[in-house]
Amino acid sequence: MPEGPELHLAARFVNAVCAGRVFSGKPFKSEVNWKNPEVAFEAAAYTVSAVSRGKEVQLSLNPLEEEKKKKKKVTGSLKIVFRFGMSGVFRFTSVSELPKHAHLMFYTRDKPPMVLSFVDVRRFGRWEVGAGWQKDRGPCVILEYQDFRSHVLSSLADTAFNRPICEVLLNQKYFNGVGNYLRAEVLFRLGIPPFVSARSVLEPLAKADELVAQNGKKGVKIKTEQPDLLELCNKLALEVVSLGATTYSHAPDSESSHDAFLRWLQCYYNSDMRTLVDHNGRTIWFKGEAGPLAPKDFYY
């Protein structure tokens, strides 16, 4: 579930459920999650907010003014950056409904308290305390589209772009937020074979952007065309965001929005499509030609 759109929706979810809520005490980490750090933070009263960037979410724990007035060394706001792995999600429940596999819990001051929890069945998710965005992850395909685009198009000399386009689309240094379903949908809708070199797909876009820049100076209007691959990364991710929720969400409409998401998928997990396993061991769904860089050693 967790690709850029889900992470973005997770941040939105946190902000919605935490609006006007006051949290208190220490965050609690599950015993079994020995890989991730404790969150050394304690305040009698704090608020929680979140922002997303690609496939990361940053929570902020913000001590309230009433805390500061009182005494003590005022602990500033503490940031925690999450990556969701294959199964991460935030939930907001009563204590008695705390989900199985909740691994990091934040309690509200209410009586009885409510709990914001990071739930992660497979425990591939990670969090870092006091951290910023992970170094080497590129701009967000959803929220930083122009930076994302220019970062990719100005980096085409990087040998990373020798790889097949379907594999480069999962490279978070350049495509922060794209995952296995988005890459399939993007390539399918453009009819691009998954195993052609990324550079061959992207170089024409760099040339086109140069042309636009030159014509722009001359005041020439360019005809609007079909969205290109980079635009589609942004556009399709935004479409999924606008579906409201995909597979998580405890919202009452979660079932219908899940159905809406399944209907939205045209390629991923569609039995009419072909599949191959890429060089990273990930299944790519596609239609038509595989492309010249397809793994040779497969049989059926």
Next chain:
DNA sequence: CGGTGATGAAGAG
């Protein structure tokens, strides 16, 4: 019951 694969990376060599 066993085998498989799942919206993602780390870490090892």
Next chain:
DNA sequence: TCTTCCTCACCGG
């Protein structure tokens, strides 16, 4: 480049 980290749902015998 490859293996590993985890749990669970699904499918076939």
